[in-house]
Amino acid sequence: MNINLALIPILPLIGFLILALFGSRLSKIAVACVGAGSVGLSAILTLFIGFSFIVYTPAGGIYKVNLWQWIQTGGFSASISFSLDALSLIFIFVITFVGFLIHLYSIEFMKDDEGFSRFFAYINLFVCSMLVLVLADNLLLMYLGWEGVGLCSYLLIGFWYRVPANGYAARKAFIITRIGDTAMIIGLFLLFVSFGTLNIGDIMQQAPARWVVGSPVALLAAALLLGGAIGKSAQIPLQSWLPDAMAGPSPVSALIHAATMVTAGVYLIARTHVLFALAPAIQTLVAIIGALTLLIAGFSALTQHDLKRVLAYSTISQIGYMFLALGVGAWSAAIFHFMVHAFFKALLFLAAGTVIVLLDEEHDMFKMGGLWKKLPVVFITFLIGSASLAALPLITAGFYSKDEILWFAWSANKGSTILWLAAIVGAFLTSLYTFRMIFLTFFGETKTEPTHQPGLFMTIPMVILAVLSVIAGFIELPESMGHVHLFSGLLKSVLPEVELTHGPNLEVLFQVLSAIISLLGIYIAYQLYFRKSKFAEVFNKSSISHFFYVGWGFDRVYDVLIVKPIVWLAEIDKNDYIDFLNKGIAQIALSINFLFSLTQNGKVRWYLIAFAIGIVFILTYLIYQ
């Protein structure tokens, strides 16, 4: 059993190695088999392990496998060991399953691309890193996975490297997440200094005993870990890399920037929830960041032209919801929303990719239209995904997860009305921009004709994800609708229950409210964009719209505050004055050598005069002693 757990991340790693070393020599079919097959095998193993975990719950609720001792020095030891508990189980289920579906999709999506084997190698490496991240037993191994997904994100965003803009986008993503990573590693240092170990279980056990609630060191550690999380999860203020990361292929956007990597921050906070419970101010900060982000991203998504950018801002916004849930202490609600979001967001990205590639790389929504007749399967799956995103009441999974978050935002101990208001406005915006997207893309007159119909490999993953977007919600029904608690029951061993101040009686009211809001959003979108009202056109040209369009000016601020001064400094240092200190010594030595070599010009009389002068000096010195 335990070796199976280790095989889950190792199989994609083996796939990566095979493809990296021999990929260019294998045929496309072989590459696809190795690439998708390794993740598929991991998915099967996950099913087995999940099954045995749920049915035969082990002692302590954790499976462990220790591979080898990685570092053993001084007071620090870290080992390559994986531990599986309920939280990790959810994550590896999502990662391997959605990953496998995306691999199938990309077999057809990338089939004409010359970097076919390179793509699968990178994606396999990514899946391996992400699995290591969530299965890691200690924070150092998690950081290894963290860096690995950052690397793969860079490689995959800039996959079509011949276009320079893709390279810039990849660099931007890497640099911005690097800022977060730096905060995280400092946080790891702080944790090590405080606890002497980086083992997650040990830290979670010792932290309440060692640190007082609200003590400065706890606040600092939690703040630093939060810094890492917001970098990876694209929250304010480190969110501006995600829209630009849409330069990568659509499967990449689906896997990395919707389902898995950007949720690494959510995983981190959920995993170290004890620390955040010890630092209430930081936990409130998490909620505030989540609320702000979902609003800002929601407004930005309202004005975008590019289909994938809408989805990118939507991702940022939805992760804001997860952060909001984490911030108010609704840990399992956040994870539930993560799982559901992974399904429908991956579906949306895959469908968007299908639309884009079938319209011959047309990204602008305003140039699409009338596709509901021409691409029926894509339309239906896209519709189901959007409905889930907009939290259409009762029939979609998104409704149950988002509704739970809204309820907890108001009723939890750490929640407040303001947070709830922000969340509900966000929900309105979500359904508004989602259906704006649908009406612009699929309805109206056809401006660009699709070239052909999607094949089987692209359609089947989308259908499966669509089904999941609907039924995945039914495993966690609220009190008023049958009180099914499969999901939170599973997570109860890992994450604490949320503390409520208000009883569940008011929950129905909130559910009705959120249902009304989402339907209202759909209706208004219909009026504005299906009927093509004047207001939409006026709004499109206004300056507020432009402000939202550029992501509330974050990029501009960063450019002026940070990028331009550094570039200015680099310009001054064009001749590398700092390095001159190092080169200078060598230069001085060479110059002195040059000077001295003047004395060795091969002329005998020079040497003789040197003799004579030397004799003169020595003699005069000796005589006048």
Next chain:
Amino acid sequence: MNTIFYIAAFVALVSTALAISGRNAIHALLFLIVSLLSISVIFYILGAPFIAALEVIVYAGAIMVLFIFVIMMLNISLEKDMEHNWLKPQMWIVPTILAVILFFDFLYMLKTMKHQETIGQIIPPKEVGISLFTTYLLGVEIAAMLLLAGIIGAYHLGRQKKQVIHRFLVKKEYLPIEETEI
């Protein structure tokens, strides 16, 4: 006796000066021979007759003759113009300054010495011979080996491989031989 010493000293100095500043190599060598002869006189005055004879025979007679033979063999009278260019007045400055400094050092050193007088007793060759072949026998043997090495070295280094190049192909740098001024 003293006056002869001073005269000989004066001649030595003047002829040496002329030797090192001469333009013509043969003339310089002849001045040098004069200098060596006057030093030989000084040796005789100082009571070393054997050495005086040896100086004339070996130094002035063999070494200088060797010089003259080599100069004649090299055919360098055509380099008179080069000597003009080479011996500009400003070439004198630095060596002279150095020499003057050393000279004053020398004077200073002599000033601080105790005043001593030389007797100048004649030391016959017999004594020299006895000293050579008893006390300094090893030195004699070594000097003999040195001379052997000199002979072999000179023989080997002086050899020239015969290069047969047609005379039209030889790069001629020689100026035609012109009259040397006497």
Next chain:
Amino acid sequence: MVTISMEIQILLAGTIFLMGLVGLLMRRNIIFMLMSIEIMLNSSGLVFIIAGAHWAQADGQVMFIFILAVAAAEVSVGLALILQMFHHFQTLDVDAMKTLKDINRES
């Protein structure tokens, strides 16, 4: 019997030595340089004779004989070398013979 103070004698020898030194430093012709070396050797031999005469021993003269032997060997080898150099460089200018210079200079 001469009574000449030793300072004068040594001064004479030193002056001749310095003149030889000046000649060595000043001249560009190899023959003259070798000649100046001979002058210097000769003057140092003179110093030995002076010392031997001062102490009334034969050692000074013995030393001079050795110096003489050295000078003879050196002149013969030196002149042979000069012949070779002349055949190689076709000139007696000692400044033309600077192939043993620092490689990096290339001047």
